[in-house]
């Protein structure tokens with residue numbers, strides 16, 4: 001069934017996701033701060049809007065994919081935002097990675113307007129978004145999840161309802177903890193192997209086939225081999241996510257000793273000017289710590 005979808009936030013992730021919804025036969029109207037991404041959506045068969053209000057006025061479903069909590073609050077709750085212009089009954093799906101608390105705040109404000117919400121953050125990176133193979137972790141009502149499932153299936157291959165409002169964000173926080181620690185330890189192995197004079201490409205090939213293999217290794221080894229750090233997933237955004245998981249874990253009394261160290265290393269990467277690079281650039285931090293020239 002074709003749905004009328006408003007898509008707010010056409011960045012690294014949102015643009016390919018919106019285009020995949022067009023390819024699945026939906027009527028997608030996009031709004032974004034940079035016009036070039038709206039033009040790309042239109043060129044792919046979607047529609048452009050001049051404002052959030054313009055994008056959402058006739059929508060049955062609104063999807064938001066913006067950087068962080070303040071942007072979600074701005075786009076959904078603020079004056080001129082989604083809740084001001086949507087019709088009652090609309091389903092608003094926020095796919096940004098933010099705190100569970102902000103998701104619950106958005107849900108409460110929406111209920112007051114007769115609007116339904118899901119939090120549905122994703123994992124899989126830009127490649128996962130382009131290839132429509134994202135993992136999507138969804139919090140909210142089961143009936144709303146069932147309604148949105150065909151849309152999620154156009155964006156990803158692992159789509160799971162994990163609990164009530166905010167639960168999707170809690171699972172995403174765990175995802176970001178696992179990914180950051182994995183990238184950091186992969187970077188440490190790379191510097192170790194290079195210093196030892198081993199053929200790095202050969203070493204990563206064989207490691208990828210054993211117990212040390214991982215999606216992080218498969219997806220990020222090219223970045224590390226070629227010192228190619230265009231994002232991808234920016235260190236600035238992973239810094240935001242390490243703050244989310246650190247706070248959320250403290251609130252429930254869970255200790256994250258490795259996560260705490262890696263959160264500091266992500267912060268250090270940012271402080272050294274690497275915030276706009278892909279998170280595989282954690283390698284540069286290990287090079288700095290090892291007294292190596294940073295390439």
Ligand code: NAD
Nearest residue numbers: 009010011012013032033034066067096097125126232233
């Ligand atoms: P991005 O910075 O590339 O894109 C964000 C987009 O939001 C921009 O195009 C910007 O114009 C738009 N935007 C911001 N404020 C807006 C407003 N007021 N009105 C309209 N548009 C607005 O970020 P991204 O990498 O696409 O990430 C988006 C979210 O997805 C983040 O929460 C991030 O943590 C999460 N995420 C990213 C990746 C990744 O690999 N990039 C992977 C999984 C999850």
